[in-house]
Amino acid sequence: MFTIGRHTLRNNLFVAPMAGVTDRPFRQLCKRLGAGYAVSEMVASNAQLWKSEKTMRRANHAGEVEPISVQIAGADPEMMAEAARYNVANGAQIIDINMGCPAKKVCNVAAGSALLQNEPLVxxxxxxxxxxxxxxxxxxxxTLKIRTGWDRDHRNALTVARIAEDCGISMLTVHGRTRADLYHGEAEYDTIAAVKAAARIPVVANGDITKPQKARHVLDVTGADAIMIGRAAQGRPWLFREIEHFLATGELLPAPRVDEIQSIMNEHLEDHYAFYxxxxxxxxxxKHIGWYTRGLCGANTFRHRMNTLDTTREQLVAVNQFFDEQKARSERLVYEDEGDASDESDAGKGAASSDRLAA
Structure with missing residues (x-):
């Protein structure tokens, strides 16, 4: 069991907040498939944006499995405080502060990981x-999500962690890269381990957790209380149950059958269409269909054709035809390992592009 404040979670496996990805349908699916906790897409602290279609959709938690956690971003303390009050009034049960996003559009307004350069403002x-x-x-x-520092010469996660703890933060998540690293290279866990060793609050490790064995390794080398997974769960939301099972038993679950993946994807798409x-x-x-089909035989050709379809009915028919073809080839699908370079406000270029379409 894992607790945040008065909330008891199913386990210590968390879904990372990713703009354009961790909407309510995706969060719900990940929770059903083994995640103990999921943080919403980033919500801007600028009150002028709260009534926009995008922000109102991101603040829609109807029917969501509790606890409901909303991430807010900004650089003005008063605006951030008001954003927290606004989201709590609209159902948020946990508020997460974004100081980890490396995206230019966020850092250029001195928010996200840009704040790591200004400890008094933090x-x-x-x-x-x-x-x-x-x-x-x-x-x-x-709660607070950060990176290990601004760049490799200025890793200040330890200092920021002390500040956060002294100010009353309930939990800290650390992505194992600096802002300058963006999503490149491998995550480093030494800094996360140092933060955990010094902290009196729960610490969550994030970055490059792509499979059950890696989850076990990261928990062991960092001593973290929980792990957060982003990009690796895109198109593979069952990863959470695989990790949960491995951590509990030391055994790997067999790869999911094609018909189960098809069923999961259909459920996700129907919920997605109803939501948007x-x-x-x-x-x-x-983008979700692209992730579900990534690495499969004929996937590139299929995605090009699928991107020309303009109705949900056509899209759903095409996707199911593709998976029926996969079933004829093999009972199970094998997915290649992919890096988890995600952070709270960007799930890669494809997700950012799709997010703009939804604006």
């Missing part, structure tokens, strides 16, 4: 948000 933002929602009888836990509607749904589903 303290003001965290204190403002905690004071706004994290104290008193109805306190809402406030016809026009946006068919377009934002393309």
């Amino acid at each position: 303290a003001r933002i965290v204190k403002a948000v905690v004071d706004a929602v994290g104290v008193g009888p109805d306190a809402v836990p406030v 509607g016809e026009f946006t749904g068919v377009r934002t589903a393309r």
Whole structure:
């Protein structure tokens, strides 16, 4: 069991917040398939954007498995505090602060991982948000996600962790790269281990966790209380149950059967279409279909054809025909290992592009 504030989670396997990816349908699916916790897509702290279609959709938690965690981003303490209050009023039970996103459009406004360059501002933002929602009888836990530093010469995760702890943060997630690393190279876990050794609050390790054995390794070398998985779960949401089973038994589950993957994907797509509607749904589903079919025989040709389809019905028929062809070839699918370079506001160029379509 793992707890955040007064919330008890199923396990210590978390879904990373990714813009354009971790919408309500995807979060729900990951939770059903073994994730103990999922953080929403990033919500801007600018009040002028709260009534936009995109932000209102991101703040839609109807029917979601609790606890409901919303990530907020910004660089102004008062605006961040107000954003926390707004999201709590709209159902958020945990508030996560984004200080890990390396995307230019976020860092250029001094938000995300750009904040790691300004430790006094980090303290003001965290204190403002905690004071706004994290104290008193109805306190809402406030968590923080960071990187190991701005660049490899300025790794200050230890200092930021101390600041966060002193200001009342309930849990800290550390992605094992600096902002300068973006999504390149391999994640390093030494800094996460140092943060965990010094911290009095739960620490979550994030970065390059692609399979059950890697999850075990990261937990062992960092001493972290939990792990967070991003890109590796795209098109493979059953990864969470595989890791949960391996951590509990030391045994690997067999690869999922093609017919089960087809069923999972159909459930995901139907929920996705209902959530976004016809026009946006068919377009934002393309990236998920691309991930589900990644590495399979004929996938490139199929994706090119699928991207020309303009209705959800045509898309669903095409996807099921493709998987029927896969079943004729093999009972099970084998997916190649892929790096998990995700962070909270960008799941790669494809996801960012799809997110713009949904705006």
